[in-house]
Amino acid sequence: MSELAMRAEKLDAADELADKRGEFVLDDVAYLDGNSLGALAAVVPGRVEDVVRRQWGELRIRSWEESGWWTAPERIGDRIAPLVGAAPGQIVVGDSTSVNVFKALVGAVRMAGEGRDEILVDATTFPTDGYIAESAARMTGRTLRPVAPAQVPDALGDRTAAVLLNHVDYRTGRLHDLPALTAAVHEAGAYAVWDLCHSAGALPVGLDEHGVDLAVGCTYKYLNGGPGSPAYLYVRRGLQDRFDSPLPGWNSHAEPFGMRSGYEPAPGALRGRVGTPDILSMLALEAALEVWDGVRIEAVRAKSLALTDFFLQCVAAYVPEGRVECLTPVPHAERGSQIALRCDDAGEVMKRLVERGVVGDFRAPDVLRFGFTPLYVGFADVERAARVLAGTLA
Amino acid sequence: MSELAMRAEKLDAADELADKRGEFVLDDVAYLDGNSLGALAAVVPGRVEDVVRRQWGELRIRSWEESGWWTAPERIGDRIAPLVGAAPGQIVVGDSTSVNVFKALVGAVRMAGEGRDEILVDATTFPTDGYIAESAARMTGRTLRPVAPAQVPDALGDRTAAVLLNHVDYRTGRLHDLPALTAAVHEAGAYAVWDLCHSAGALPVGLDEHGVDLAVGCTYKYLNGGPGSPAYLYVRRGLQDRFDSPLPGWNSHAEPFGMRSGYEPAPGALRGRVGTPDILSMLALEAALEVWDGVRIEAVRAKSLALTDFFLQCVAAYVPEGRVECLTPVPHAERGSQIALRCDDAGEVMKRLVERGVVGDFRAPDVLRFGFTPLYVGFADVERAARVLAGTLA
Structure with missing residues (x-):
């Protein structure tokens, strides 16, 4: 296990939001596109089914009042x-x-x-x-x-x-x-x-x-x-x-x-x-x-910055110099929760990343976007994304 | 069985759209409020579940293309x-x-x-x-x-x-x-x-x-x-x-x-x-x-007019004269698919109708609306609605 992978493990172990990940439907993909479409929360399908079958199907018009529509x-x-x-x-x-x-x-x-x-x-x-x-x-x-x-x-x-x-x-x-x-x-x-x-x-x-x-x-x-x-x-x-x-x-x-x-x-x-x-x-x-429920937005922000910091660190370590250029400001006060990397052939690169289980997105003409949703993205996802990116660019 | 109830039975037996009713989720209510909120088609819940669980939950962002979003x-x-x-x-x-x-x-x-x-x-x-x-x-x-x-x-x-x-x-x-x-x-x-x-x-x-x-x-x-x-x-x-x-x-x-x-x-x-x-x-x-699929809108129109004609006939037969006034034009060329009856205490009357399993709606200040959706409303519903209305006003 590489040093950064070990570091990811430690960061995940210390993550106060780590339990939140279990409240989402996820698989073995590193999903870094929550800045485009957030993942499905596990509570949603059952609720939607109730809205459709009972509130609409059984109560029908009464639901405008009785179901709080x-x-x-x-x-x-x-x-x-x-x-x-x-x-x-x-x-x-x-x-x-x-x-x-x-x-x-x-x-x-x-x-x-x-x-x-x-x-x-x-x-x-x-x-x-x-x-x-x-x-x-x-x-x-x-x-x-x-x-x-x-x-x-x-x-x-x-x-x-x-x-x-x-x-x-x-x-x-x-x-x-x-x-x-x-x-x-x-x-x-x-x-x-x-x-x-x-x-x-x-x-x-x-x-x-x-x-x-x-x-x-x-x-x-x-x-x-x-x-x-x-x-x-x-x-x-x-x-x-x-x-x-x-x-x-x-x-x-x-x-x-x-x-x-x-x-x-x-x-x-x-x-x-x-x-x-x-x-x-x-x-x-x-x-x-x-x-x-029970989530402090300040904790979300702290993890978001830790995730993007760590991603930049992993990219610097894994990706050969000059292959990508970071468009996202380094100072925390100027950084949201995504990292944008300028890259030649960005559209093709993102296709290959997706094939390898790392999902970000592409914005024309030359930007790779990686979004870090603190509620369900872990540090291991981050290390993997940078590693796969490096492999894709190699 | 009253003459009108027998007539309803015959009309339902001859209804070319009668089978469509089985494609909806209905119960023992006479649902005459499809002009406000249509009933649930039986195919919908499974489809919505697939959209939520598979298209959103599993494919996530890919569904914008792959699921035709x-x-x-x-x-x-x-x-x-x-x-x-x-x-x-x-x-x-x-x-x-x-x-x-x-x-x-x-x-x-x-x-x-x-x-x-x-x-x-x-x-x-x-x-x-x-x-x-x-x-x-x-x-x-x-x-x-x-x-x-x-x-x-x-x-x-x-x-x-x-x-x-x-x-x-x-x-x-x-x-x-x-x-x-x-x-x-x-x-x-x-x-x-x-x-x-x-x-x-x-x-x-x-x-x-x-x-x-x-x-x-x-x-x-x-x-x-x-x-x-x-x-x-x-x-x-x-x-x-x-x-x-x-x-x-x-x-x-x-x-x-x-x-x-x-x-x-x-x-x-x-x-x-x-x-x-x-x-x-x-x-x-x-x-x-x-x-x-397979429904001709002309057949829908023909049934709609038959339903509203029959409702007016049942109301005339059951409801004491002078208790309601029909606001909907009698000529077919001027009639949509609902019947509006002006009535004192219309709000209270509609509440009692709903309690008795006949669902229409109330529009302030004094209108009872009954909508007739030809795909799932039958003539027996119509006869029942007029009968219950008469009982409510008695």
């Missing part, structure tokens, strides 16, 4: 809240991340008022945020200006209505400084909208603590909600009365079953709802969130 | 297409009905161009369509004008950009004249957007035949897709190149995995996609649609 968006929102540092009553689950970016950004622009005519967006963002931001700008008569996150403070001004930023970059895994950037946005009198897709469930976010205005995120990465599970929208309590949704569906009405022709928005987080929630996906997510 | 929205759209009279390649499934109303209406207004500044909306619509239409009007700088469907021809003019109509009224069950209204809208040079929530799966729609421009619909009523299953968007082939979505998420990009910062819309129906599809709900819907 109607209130699922806010109930599950409150379950996610502590994981992103939010008090209850500020998050609703539903719709895709893209749709929630639209709600959040239009909502923020409307809060900023007519005098502010510019929206700033992370120029390195996952594309959908940029496309949707462009539409939000067009439909609210604002101008969209893509800016690298580091340049945001200089780009802010009296014209800035809202700023859409990613907490962790989907490609490089860079962690942006949410507290400082939010403070800068506020100093300019603008509204900060954060996309938490690649940070929620991997590290502390502190939405309330840092005064974030609005936030969105998906639930199928580090929250393990399942393929395409619904996203969520956070609207800070102090702004909820001013949140003016561009998608005021009947689920966001103050009296949804009043069937009134005039729209009157519900108070609170409910205002972020739109149409009928997709119950099967939503209740699978609710079950998946049970694995977080 | 990525192409599900258009594949399932093509499965719905023949039920609403559409050729393949014009429907995508995803998002809620409300979100699709927004896409369709903004898309229609943009096709109409700057010169047309008014949107007409069915004044009797299910509220969400009106709320979303108001937002679409506000965000495109148009004026929204609610008009009763019968008045639409008179209200049309050079200013009309688009008209949003319901094929069947959610409250009264009135069937509107889609061919004639669409022709009138076109004659005025405007675009017709139809909401098919209460007609798809209950009667022929003929989207292509009648030249409908855009349409939306839910899948959890007569299509039995499950609670909150994703809705769909139809964009007529000839208009697809001009469909300019207000929600241009990455799933609608010509090259979604190119991760380009510039948006370039995909050709065809794909342009109606937005974010990552909610796979569990979507594949449950796909399984539920299998019950339509």
Whole structure:
């Protein structure tokens, strides 16, 4: 056994989250793609079966009340809240991340008022945020200006209505400084909208603590909600009365079953709802969130950094110099929970890795992404991944 | 056995769709609420279990390709297409009905161009369509004008950009004249957007035949897709190149995995996609649609009318005169697949009906709704429902 393999064994033995791995359905694959699709929690299949067979099949329409379907968006929102540092009553689950970016950004622009005519967006963002931001700008008569996150403070001004930023970059895994950037946005009198897709469930976010205005995120990465599970929208309590949704569906009405022709928005987080929630996906997510019982997000962060540190150490030891270039920042304060390696023929390399039981993913044109989900990835997986990568590149 | 009960027996014996009932999970309840939530098809639970345990649990990320997750929205759209009279390649499934109303209406207004500044909306619509239409009007700088469907021809003019109509009224069950209204809208040079929530799966729609421009619909009523299953968007082939979505998420990009910062819309129906599809709900819907194999929608319509005719006959025979007033038109050409009865204390009456095994629903302030899903409702259910209603009102 190599020195690093022995080190992995020791790290796994000392891992306070090690028991969590048993709560997931895993096999002999080193699954380092939880930053794309989280693994299946063992509690989920039975729950989904109950939702389908009993709640839908037997109770049918009665389940909207009796099985708590109607209130699922806010109930599950409150379950996610502590994981992103939010008090209850500020998050609703539903719709895709893209749709929630639209709600959040239009909502923020409307809060900023007519005098502010510019929206700033992370120029390195996952594309959908940029496309949707462009539409939000067009439909609210604002101008969209893509800016690298580091340049945001200089780009802010009296014209800035809202700023859409990613907490962790989907490609490089860079962690942006949410507290400082939010403070800068506020100093300019603008509204900060954060996309938490690649940070929620991997590290502390502190939405309330840092005064974030609005936030969105998906639930199928580090929250393990399942393929395409619904996203969520956070609207800070102090702004909820001013949140003016561009998608005021009947689920966001103050009296949804009043069937009134005039729209009157519900108070609170409910205002972020739109149409009928997709119950099967939503209740699978609710079950998946049970694995977080008793888990401190600080412990998750500590393990995440230990995993990525160890991966970098193993890559340095195993992979011949110059074959890969790490795009992820080395300082902990700038690192999310993934490592991105630039590599020639990255698409082909990832195919070979997958064939050898190491699953990460490929982002065009030349990036290998490895995601480290602290709830179920162990240090032995990490050592193996680096070793197989080295073998693949040899 | 009463004369009507004997008549029900004969009608059930002659019902060419009678065997379909066995493909659903039903019990001793007369379930007349399929116009709100369709019953569970027996094929669904096993399929969902496979999606959860094998596709997600074992294949994980590989399922986006290997299990056909990525192409599900258009594949399932093509499965719905023949039920609403559409050729393949014009429907995508995803998002809620409300979100699709927004896409369709903004898309229609943009096709109409700057010169047309008014949107007409069915004044009797299910509220969400009106709320979303108001937002679409506000965000495109148009004026929204609610008009009763019968008045639409008179209200049309050079200013009309688009008209949003319901094929069947959610409250009264009135069937509107889609061919004639669409022709009138076109004659005025405007675009017709139809909401098919209460007609798809209950009667022929003929989207292509009648030249409908855009349409939306839910899948959890007569299509039995499950609670909150994703809705769909139809964009007529000839208009697809001009469909300019207000929600241009990455799933609608010509090259979604190119991760380009510039948006370039995909050709065809794909342009109606937005974010990552909610796979569990979507594949449950796909399984539920299998019950339509070999079913002619004309046979469904014939049985639907026979069921509602028979219900009216039984109500007339059993319920003391003056206790209920039928809001649903008697002429077949104006009737969908539900019967709405106005009744004092309708909320209380429905509670008692449910206690006695007859499940319809209540719409404020005074309407009892009974939906007749031809695939699984029999004539004996109908006779029983009218009999129990009479007993409840006695």
